[in-house]
Amino acid sequence: MGFEPPQRLVRALGESYGGTAAGEWLAELPELTERALAGRDLSVDRVAAPGGRSSLVLLVRGDDGAPAALKISPSGAAPELERAALAHWNGWGAAQLIAPGEDLLPGHAGAGALLLERLHPEVSLRSLPEAKALLEAAGTVRRLWVEPPAAHAFETVAVRTARRTAPMRAAAEADPDLGPLVAAALAVRGELLAHSPESLLLHGNFRQSKVLSGERAPWLTVGPEPLVGERAYDLARLVRDRVEDLIASSGGAMTARRRIKRLAEALEVDRERLHGWTLFRAVESGTRALAAGRRQEGEVTLEFAGWL
DSSP: OOOOOOHHHHHHHHHHHOHHHHHHHHHHHHHHHHHHHHHHTOEEEEEOSSOOSSOEEEEEEOTTOOEEEEEEEEGGGOHHHHHHHHHHHTTSSBOOBSSTTOOSSTTOTTEEEEEEOOOEEEEEGGGSOHHHHHHHHHHHHHHHOBOOOTTOOOOBHHHHHHHTHHHHHHHHHHOGGGHHHHHHHHHHHHHHHHSOOOOEEEOSSOOGGGEEEOSSSSEEEOOOOOEEEOHHHHHHHHHTTTHHHHHHSTTHHHHHHHHHHHHHHHHTOOHHHHHHHHHHHHHHHHHHHHHTTOHHHHHHHHHHHHHO
């Protein structure tokens, strides 16, 4: 099969794995795709573009003509954990995993392939007015917050965030102006982890663009980076959705704080904990964007964090 992977994926893989490793995996991608397609006798309609930052998504059909989506990811994206989370949700609030026990790339340690219910990748919650989008997002994410399966392999919020503290400190050392904001984010993380009120299965990267229109249900979630912890952590990324619009607005800071209040009340989450995780995740994302050379994204995200 001849195709060009979306440039968004090419850039993101380069940032995550380095140019050489990303190039090697992308060079192998056509062969991986052919193997996965052949394993289920699938035909390709088109590549989903711009697609995600960690995987190739192909809109496909089975030999019976039934539509589906084939997602191929490098091992670093932990496709086996995504599979486990989707299987556990079993279509409740998330895309349905087709043939959950089947390995489409048997014996290949460098990649994983998932066959999923096909949604409408061009229609996400970002297509709705903000107030409606937040309402639908809240209704969708609450379905995902369930007890994790027994003997699961998902990491915890504590483990995931610990892995990200060293780069934050490095960013503060490189730019002393970031020091107070990074220090505040790290301090609030420590306070939040001193006592976690719950241990639920979380999406891990939930935001409006991860909720797509479907046929089986109006809105379903895709692209989880699953972990176990408290709901406030999962909501924190949603708070800063459409951050560019917030920055451009004269009342952006007030709107951000109002979002925290409304989401906390609507989903019965502690407001201060949501505020704290929103701060930490914004500072972490902003410093990571700066380190990757995405300066505008980093500066906008850190300006948002400064409002908190």
